[in-house]
Amino acid sequence: MPLIESYRLQVDLSPHSAEELEYEAIAYLDADISPVLPYLNATLGRGVYFPEEPALSWRYKEHNVGFWPDRIAVDHLKDRDEAREMVEELIGLVNRVWDRRGEIEPDTTTHEYLQPLEVYKLLPRTNCGLCGERGCFPFAVKLAAGQIQVQACRPLFEESAYAEQRAELEGLLAVKWPSLQGDLP
Ligand code: SF4
Structure with missing residues (x-):
């Protein structure tokens, strides 16, 4: 059974939209994903993990992605279709990491973004x-x-x-x- 089975998606226009419209998406999850965050941190390499929250911040291409226990947020989306696709992919990623956690050494350190x-x-x-x-x-x-x-x-x-x-x-x-x-x- 996957860790995340269902979620509620909220897509809003970004308040930071300048010349072109941009969207932000938040997926509210049906599961607590706190336990997967150290495994995601180990897998994503350049994630920035905040153990006290807990939360994991990650940059994927032009997107800022945030993983919290009850939600996943992503920005710089060009439309609602891209928002839906990106959220589906991120949820797939979380579920795959959770499935393979036995092969992954969890990492609770706070990395820095490559400057x-x-x-x-x-x-x-x-x-x-x-x-x-x-x-x-x-x-x-x-x-x-x-x-x-x-x-x-x-x-x-x-x-x-x-x-x-x-x-x-x-x-x-x-x-x-x-x-x-x-x-x-
Ligand atoms: S030297 Fe600088 S400008 Fe030239 S190809 Fe490399 S990165 Fe680009």
């Missing part, structure tokens, strides 16, 4: 634009948020002068960005 500056320091910093971004810092912001692949910075991979930086950056990025629909890492 763009940490990433930026290891890029070539030539602002050549070959990655399609306006420069290295915008690239670093996307890379830290998991929205772009490091391989898009071709100079980093093609020029031997950057080999050491590349190795360090790859180590820093050795975090898990699990597919919400696919297998867990």
Whole structure:
């Protein structure tokens, strides 16, 4: 039997909508998911766990995701359909982690988000634009948020002068960005 069997979905326009409308979704759950949070924290790699709440904050692509004992919230959604799909996927993720908790070492530490500056320091910093971004810092912001692949910075991979930086950056990025629909890492 899955941990979360049913939920009530609330989708609202985000008060932070600027030029384009954005939505926020909250799924109110029929189950207490507190026990799964340390397993999710271990699985998501870059989650930020707050044991005293308890709550787990996670960035997935452009979305901020919050897991609380009785609800899951996600923002930056373009419409109600995306809200429904994303919530379904997050609930699937929670249920899969719970099913596989016997294989996962729970983690109750509070990680920090990867900071763009940490990433930026290891890029070539030539602002050549070959990655399609306006420069290295915008690239670093996307890379830290998991929205772009490091391989898009071709100079980093093609020029031997950057080999050491590349190795360090790859180590820093050795975090898990699990597919919400696919297998867990
Ligand atoms: S390709 Fe690499 S060096 Fe060039 S702007 Fe992008 S991140 Fe910077």
